[in-house]
Amino acid sequence: MDIRTIITGILLGLGCFLIVTGSVGVLRFPDFYTRMHPAGKTDTLGQGLVLLGLMVYEGVSFISVKLLFIIIFIFIANPTATHFLAQSAHLSGLKPWKKDD
Amino acid sequence: MSFIITTLIMFAFWILLSGEFTLILILSGVIFSCIVSFMCHDFFIGNANIKQETIRILKTIRYSPWLMWQIFLCNIDVVKMTFNPNMPISPTVVSFDPELKTNMGIVTLANSITLTPGTVTITGAKNKFLVHAITESAAESLMEGEMQRRVRELEGDISV
Numbered sequence: 001m002d003i004r005t006i007i008t009g010i011l012l013g014l015g016c017f018l019i020v021t022g023s024v025g026v027l028r029f030p031d032f033y034t035r036m037h038p039a040g041k042t043d044t045l046g047q048g049l050v051l052l053g054l055m056v057y058e059g060v061s062f063i064s065v066k067l068l069f070i071i072i073f074i075f076i077a078n079p080t081a082t083h084f085l086a087q088s089a090h091l092s093g094l095k096p097w098k099k100d101d
Numbered sequence: 102m103s104f105i106i107t108t109l110i111m112f113a114f115w116i117l118l119s120g121e122f123t124l125i126l127i128l129s130g131v132i133f134s135c136i137v138s139f140m141c142h143d144f145f146i147g148n149a150n151i152k153q154e155t156i157r158i159l160k161t162i163r164y165s166p167w168l169m170w171q172i173f174l175c176n177i178d179v180v181k182m183t184f185n186p187n188m189p190i191s192p193t194v195v196s197f198d199p200e201l202k203t204n205m206g207i208v209t210l211a212n213s214i215t216l217t218p219g220t221v222t223i224t225g226a227k228n229k230f231l232v233h234a235i236t237e238s239a240a241e242s243l244m245e246g247e248m249q250r251r252v253r254e255l256e257g258d259i260s261v
Contacts (some may be wrong), residue, residue, distance in 0.1 A: 018176060025183040035248055036221045038179050045176045055187045062120035079215035083222045086233060089165065090223045094191050096233060 004056060013051030018046030031097035032089050040082030047074050107138035107145045157205075160255045164209075167251065171217040178219060182235070194223070194230045195240045199249055210254045215241065 025038025051071050057063045111134035121128050138145070141190060201207050211225035214232055219239025223231040234240035 010191060018180070021183050027182060028188070029190070030188075031192075033221065033223075034235055036233070037219065037235050038183055040215060040221060041172070041175055041179055044170055062117065065117055071186060076212065079212040081107050082215050083211055083225070086221050086223045090231065095192055096117075098192065 004059070007055045008057040011049050011056060015046045015049030015053060018042045018049065022046060032094060033086060033096045036086050038083050040079060044075060044078040047071075047078075104138055106151075107142040108134045110145075143245050146165045149222075157194070157255075161209075164220065164251060164255050168213055169217065171248075175188060175219070190235050191237055192203050192233060193234050193237055193240050195234060196229055197231050197244065197249075198228050199225075199252075201227070201253065206252055208251065209255065212246055213252065217243075217248065245249070 019042065022038045022042035025042065026035050029035045029038065048071050051067050051074075055067045058064045058067070112130055115130040115134060121129065150240060176261045181187070199210055201206065207225055207227065211222040211230070214220050214222045214230075219235040220243050223233050225231075230241070232243060234243065
């Protein structure tokens, strides 16, 4: 067990925990807009952490650079997708859930 | 000029993805990067000012650590809300004028809002942003305008 394996394990564990949290959040929150919060955010960082863990495991190589590119694309694509889902819900007239309802 | 730069970037990307240095791969890399940049160098760089673009990339790099920190805080926030049995949420929708000039700035701000604590962008247009906030404090901290200020700074004096 060298230190790199341990760091990889921690990062993978954290990433998986965040992804699970995202799924639980999607089930627990009351309406579409609030569900966008756990779905869009924890997934971004969760996947990012998993890939970062793999990067640490791999060390300095071409594969790490490719993984870094995937992370960058996820960080651009994921919030954009979340935003478009929210926008189409808004355009089709879905009203946000309020506390008093 | 834009053709040469595009070719170089394409070729660097080719090397990165192939990771091998045999003659046939390098040669086909050169040929294909030339073909691709011949077709699309207008879109990729066009007539952009190289110096301004470099400044913008450097500014983006300076902006990212702060964004990473915000993303981290945001995730802690979501985890806390998800596992809190009382569901301490009170969703609100706020709208504001971001006072941004470039499309790049609008995209950056919209994505940054989505990635930071308790807020998701619903519509992002030049003079009207509609943001769904999961708690009132999230909406308030957004309206303080820290992020808008940083993105405006990122945008700098680059015109449309």
